[in-house]
Amino acid sequence: MWSLAYGLIALAVVAFVVLYAAAHAPSIKTANLADQLYGAKKWLASNLPSLPKVDSTPRFRTSVNVVRVAEANAAAYDYRTRQWTTFPVYLPVGYRLERVGENVVYQIYLNVTRCRYTALPRGEPAVLYEIELRHSLDPLPWLDVYAAVPHNLTQYYSWLYIYYAAWGRPPAAGLDPIVGADVGFVELVKVEWASVYNAASDTAKLYVAAPAAALYVLLVDYPLKLPLTCPEQIASASASSGSQRSDTPVIGPPSPR
Amino acid sequence: MIALRDVLIFAGLAALAAAVVASLFPAGEVVTPVPACSDCAFKLTGGYWIRQYGDYAALYLGTREVARYGWAYIDGRPLSVGESAACGSAMYLWVFGGAAYVSCDGTPPRFGRDVLNISDFPGPDRPLVYVYVSTDVTSGCGVTINFDGDTGYATVYVYDEEGRLVASRASAIPGSASFSVSKAGVYRVRIHAPPLLDQWHTLTAQIRISDLIKARVFTSNNTQDLRPTTSLKIFDLTSYWKRGYSYVVVRVSPFWWPLYVARPADAFADFLLAWEEDSSGWTFDVLYWKEVWRLTFTQTNIVLTHISSQGGYWHEVYVDYRYGSNQPGVKTLIWTWNKQGPKHNSYTVHWISTTVWLESQDSTMNARASFIKECLWD
Numbered sequence: 001m002w003s004l005a006y007g008l009i010a011l012a013v014v015a016f017v018v019l020y021a022a023a024h025a026p027s028i029k030t031a032n033l034a035d036q037l038y039g040a041k042k043w044l045a046s047n048l049p050s051l052p053k054v055d056s057t058p059r060f061r062t063s064v065n066v067v068r069v070a071e072a073n074a075a076a077y078d079y080r081t082r083q084w085t086t087f088p089v090y091l092p093v094g095y096r097l098e099r100v101g102e103n104v105v106y107q108i109y110l111n112v113t114r115c116r117y118t119a120l121p122r123g124e125p126a127v128l129y130e131i132e133l134r135h136s137l138d139p140l141p142w143l144d145v146y147a148a149v150p151h152n153l154t155q156y157y158s159w160l161y162i163y164y165a166a167w168g169r170p171p172a173a174g175l176d177p178i179v180g181a182d183v184g185f186v187e188l189v190k191v192e193w194a195s196v197y198n199a200a201s202d203t204a205k206l207y208v209a210a211p212a213a214a215l216y217v218l219l220v221d222y223p224l225k226l227p228l229t230c231p232e233q234i235a236s237a238s239a240s241s242g243s244q245r246s247d248t249p250v251i252g253p254p255s256p257r
Numbered sequence: 258m259i260a261l262r263d264v265l266i267f268a269g270l271a272a273l274a275a276a277v278v279a280s281l282f283p284a285g286e287v288v289t290p291v292p293a294c295s296d297c298a299f300k301l302t303g304g305y306w307i308r309q310y311g312d313y314a315a316l317y318l319g320t321r322e323v324a325r326y327g328w329a330y331i332d333g334r335p336l337s338v339g340e341s342a343a344c345g346s347a348m349y350l351w352v353f354g355g356a357a358y359v360s361c362d363g364t365p366p367r368f369g370r371d372v373l374n375i376s377d378f379p380g381p382d383r384p385l386v387y388v389y390v391s392t393d394v395t396s397g398c399g400v401t402i403n404f405d406g407d408t409g410y411a412t413v414y415v416y417d418e419e420g421r422l423v424a425s426r427a428s429a430i431p432g433s434a435s436f437s438v439s440k441a442g443v444y445r446v447r448i449h450a451p452p453l454l455d456q457w458h459t460l461t462a463q464i465r466i467s468d469l470i471k472a473r474v475f476t477s478n479n480t481q482d483l484r485p486t487t488s489l490k491i492f493d494l495t496s497y498w499k500r501g502y503s504y505v506v507v508r509v510s511p512f513w514w515p516l517y518v519a520r521p522a523d524a525f526a527d528f529l530l531a532w533e534e535d536s537s538g539w540t541f542d543v544l545y546w547k548e549v550w551r552l553t554f555t556q557t558n559i560v561l562t563h564i565s566s567q568g569g570y571w572h573e574v575y576v577d578y579r580y581g582s583n584q585p586g587v588k589t590l591i592w593t594w595n596k597q598g599p600k601h602n603s604y605t606v607h608w609i610s611t612t613v614w615l616e617s618q619d620s621t622m623n624a625r626a627s628f629i630k631e632c633l634w635d
Contacts, residue, residue, distance in 0.1 A: 003262045003263075003265075003266055004262050004265070006265075006266055006269060007262060007264075007265025007266050007268075007269055008265070009269065010265065010266065010268060010269010010270060010272055010273060011265060011268065011269060011272075013269065013272050013273060013276060014268065014269065014272035017272065017275070017276050023302060024302050024303045026299045026300065026301050026302075027299065027300045028294075028297055028298070028299055029297065029298050030296060030297050030298070031296055031297055031298045031351055031352075031353070031365075032296050033296065033353055033368065058387045058405065064373060096373050098373060100367065101367075102365050102367075103351065103353070103365050103366055103367055103368060104367060104368050104369055105367045105368065105369030105370075105371070106369060107369060107370075107371065107372050107373050108372075109372055109373055134372035134373075135372060136369035136370050136371065136372050137368065137369050137370075
């Protein structure tokens with residue numbers, strides 16, 4: 001009987017030692033910044049089409065996770081009614097995005113401040129985008145810029161018109177239904193860019209020289225891809241092409257290439 | 258026969274012996290040592306503390322050094338050399354790139370600056386003010402400044418070219434302030450909403466004269482014979498009226514008596530139009546008086562007034578008349594000379610822009626000028 005009591009006391013002592021050691025052992029887990037950053041960008045990329053689109057500057061300045069858009073009219077061929085139609089599209093011109101990981105704050109601010117026609121040194125016409133760029137993390141290891149040149153602008157807009165007809169709201173060029181869904185209609189061309197930092201105003205400007213036929217430029221902070229357009233250029237291009245239209249285009253399914 | 262009892266006694270004695278032996282070692286030797294890793298997070302319970310040295314930071318358990326790092330940060334702030342940091346019950350430690358980030362309440366360190374100024378905007382207690390400006394050219398040059406914000410008041414001061422205060426308006430925020438400048442000119446506008454906003458803007462209220470054919474604009478006397486390139490001289494009198502003169506003398510030709518022009522009652526801008534009908538006339542002939550008209554922009558309209566018609570050729574004077582803001586302009590004949598046709602000594606165009614045509618038998622002297630009122634905010 002007594003020996004059983006000794007045994008129980010000894011067991012209690014063992015339990016105490018084991019529990020004490022367990023409570024005071026450092027608990028370890030991994031914290032991978034690169035993974036968190038990737039996760040933040042991936043979350044933003046997957047939620048990009050559903051972010052609110054605003055066309056007023058004050059709302060853009062005060063909100064987070066918004067896309068600034070300019071509304072424009074596009075001409076498309078509606079092949080249910082078999083006639084030409086005009087419908088509104090949104091042209092993305094700015095982003096304010098944020099996603100906080102456990103140890104990383106990913107923020108990116110992009111705003112097209114100006115764009116104008118220019119000529120490349122080889123004499124090709126180009127559109128120079130001046131994009132305000134602010135980034136929460138100074139190194140941008142992934143930044144890549146592509147220009148999306150549509151094979152046929154009318155075909156592109158006719159494809160976008162399907163979404164307008166289905167949703168009843170203007171689709172955003174380059175963004176809807178998801179970024180990269182227009183792969184059959186556009187060709188992505190790698191373009192030259194330069195980032196200029198102005199220490200006096202603490203702003204960084206990204207200058208992108210895209211081909212004149214480009215519908216938008218695609219900024220890639222992999223895996224986040226952000227299309228940005230130049231509304232002035234598109235307005236003038238569609239105005240000039242609108243007057244020439246008289247034939248009926250052949251619109252087939254997109255052919256990926 | 259070995260009973261359960263004997264097993265328990267043996268295990269208990271062994272554990273007692275282990276506990277006694279362990280207690281003889283320096284504190285904490287039995288717990289897992291902190292591995293010197295990177296990209297990992299720890300929760301450390303017990304007497305852990307960290308000290309920053311000149312070239313490294315050391316994590317101690319009691320008096321024993323358990324790990325070394327490049328630098329130590331506590332709650333986002335780097336420790337200075339010689340500084341130590343300890344927490345009460347538990348210490349949370351993150352290691353990234355060889356540097357240690359310590360937090361006592363478990364708040365993880367976050368990398369990345371706030372470039373969206375998120376902390377500046379949300380919340381009703383943060384004062385802010387936005388300004389939207391709209392201009393209206395249909396009556397004078399009207400400007401409406403809308404203030405959007407939470408609280409406060411704003412004052413708008415308008416100064417003319419000579420620094421005189423011509424208008425001041427106060428508004429609560431949110432609210433709006435409107436003013437109208439009644440004369441063409443360049444105005445400096447100060448928007449003052451203490452302590453948030455104090456900005457200066459430029460308001461340019463002007464008549465832009467464009468689309469000139471055989472016409473030139475002057476701001477003072479000109480008596481030269483400018484044929485054949487110029488048949489219409491346009492004299493801008495606005496600045497004289499603004500300087501307070503009650504009349505001006507305009508010389509359009511060296512051979513003709515000067516024109517006395519009195520100040521109009523309430524003009525936004527005022528022009529004298531002097532036209533020559535004939536390109537082949539003699540140089541000592543009287544010039545630029547074959548048709549003399551006055552074009553006055555009132556606050557809302559444009560008024561053309563006939564002053565003089567001379568010469569032997571027939572003349573026709575047309576203006577661009579608009580029946581509505583969404584209607585196209587119509588080239589309307591308002592005056593004829595030496596021929597049948599309408600003779601309006603005064604003609605009013607109810608719009609902000611017009612075009613004047615002066616035509617004669619000698620079609621090489623046909624002149625044209627377009628006037629448009631503009632109200633530009635910068």
